[in-house]
Amino acid sequence: EAQVTQNPRYLITVTGKKLTVTCSQNMNHEYMSWYRQDPGLGLRQIYYSMNVEVTDKGDVPEGYKVSRKEKRNFPLILESPSPNQTSLYFCASSLTDSTDTQYFGPGTRLTVL
């Protein structure tokens, strides 16, 4: 089944404790991205990647890192999480670029205490 998976689905952590949210797709997509969803703010893009080893900042990249060492994986790294990073995070992928249909993962709800 074609899908985008994220892990973990739920995470409660404390300020400053490094964490990684994994994202994997099995559709051989080139374009992958991370979003955060906050009430009243909609979805905001954090980072995106056009292909392996090619990443670029979205609109809210501060406090986040990403890497794209393999085509299928696009992990989101929070080196030192803070409470303002408490949010619902979505990974998405598409065939080549942002004009193609984006396939979203199920989401990761992160709480930073």
Add this chain to the structure above:
Amino acid sequence: AQSVAQPEDQVNVAEGNPLTVKCTYSVSGNPYLFWYVQYPNRGLQFLLKYITGDNLVKGSYGFEAEFNKSQTSFHLKKPSALVSDSALYFCAVRDRSYNTDKLIFGTGTRLQVFP
């Protein structure tokens, strides 16, 4: 900067009535516009997109959207609403400024269809 606006936080419609969810955009150059839907506790799903061509775009689940260049709008429509259409709807625009390739989403409109 490219942007989209969804002026209504919530739209309420009776089942069987037509529905409209509004979206306006601001872009330089030709717009690439999208609608996505989010059902409770799920990720977003693609509904339809406008790249070029016919101003009336048909999408999934009986939805359609009309691209209006003069009014810079891309409203989502459906002739007859179903209770199962109740969800959160997002309009989005492609941003190619500064050699990027990003999607800019609106703040979302919650559609409530009443039986």
